[in-house]
Amino acid sequence: MNVSTIITEKRGMASSLKKEYGLLQKHKPLGLIRITDSEILKDLLPWLSVLWAGFIVYWKDLNPENFSKNVTVTNKLTQNMLIWFDFVVGDENIEKIDDYSSRAIAPILESSTHLSSILSEFNPIKNEGNTFFYDQNNSWSIFYSIVRYLENYKFPFDNKNLVKNILEI
Numbered sequence: 001m002n003v004s005t006i007i008t009e010k011r012g013m014a015s016s017l018k019k020e021y022g023l024l025q026k027h028k029p030l031g032l033i034r035i036t037d038s039e040i041l042k043d044l045l046p047w048l049s050v051l052w053a054g055f056i057v058y059w060k061d062l063n064p065e066n067f068s069k070n071v072t073v074t075n076k077l078t079q080n081m082l083i084w085f086d087f088v089v090g091d092e093n094i095e096k097i098d099d100y101s102s103r104a105i106a107p108i109l110e111s112s113t114h115l116s117s118i119l120s121e122f123n124p125i126k127n128e129g130n131t132f133f134y135d136q137n138n139s140w141s142i143f144y145s146i147v148r149y150l151e152n153y154k155f156p157f158d159n160k161n162l163v164k165n166i167l168e169i
Contacts, residue, residue, distance in 0.1 A: 003164045006104050010086060014054070017084045021072045023054040029086040029153050032077075032105075033057040035142070036093045043139035045071060053150055056085075087149055089142060101169035106162055107131045108145050118169060124158040130165040 014030040017023075023030075031053055035041050041059060048055045049068035057073045066072045082099060087106040090113075097115050100107055106122075109115060111133035122129035132152075134145040152158050 003104075003160045003167070006167075007160065007163060010084065010104065014084045014086070017056070017081065018054050021056060021074070022066050023056075023072060024069045027052050027054045027070050029053040029150060030084060031055050031146070032082075032085045032088045034088060034090045034094060036091055037137070040137070040139050040142065044142060045073075047139070047143050048146075051146065051150060053146075053153075056081075086153070087146075089146060091137060097169060101130070101166050104163045104166055106149060106166055108142070108149055109133060110137050111135050122152065122162050122165070124152060124155070124161070127158075127161040128165070130162070130169055 011028065015025060018025055018030065033044070033055055035044070038061065041057065045057065045067050048071045051070070053070065055071045057071065058077045059073050060075045062073055062075060082105065083103045085105050087108055088100050089108040091110055092113055094109060094113070094115070097107060097118070107119065109119070109131060119131040120129040121133050122131060132145045132149045134141040152162060
């Protein structure tokens with residue numbers, strides 16, 4: 001299956017998940033937030049609501065709720081749901097990167113993560129790299145990396161190259 005087909009199928013499947021969680025359909029990218037630090041999540045939630053993407057925040061200690069029209073919090077996450085996401089934001093507790101890369105999900109991770117040896121920062125000019133890193137484990141740095149990913153997503157050629165590189169991990 002080629003990269004264009006994968007991206008098209010993901011968009012169609014993401015629409016079902018957005019509908020299930022009551023998220024706006026007009027926002028194309030769908031992201032999974034898997035940050036374990038509850039203080040960072042509390043800071044990040046209102047900022048996510050201003051971005052043009054849908055977000056499902058996995059927070060196992062919080063009851064499910066729709067935070068805004070494009071952000072929902074859940075304490076349940078199944079492996080079958082993973083294929084629908086365009087990107088995942090994780091921290092040092094993220095384990096199997098192949099759970100995401102095999103499903104063409106762009107990782108946004110801390111640069112000091114244990115996975116940094118197999119990942120590299122995406123450079124759209126050189127069409128190299130397979131992730132977006134954030135430098136510090138705080139809400140500002142994470143938010144900045146999400147915005148960088150979303151800017152890249154706007155350019156279909158660059159996004160296809162990123163997805164292609166992710167599938168090669």
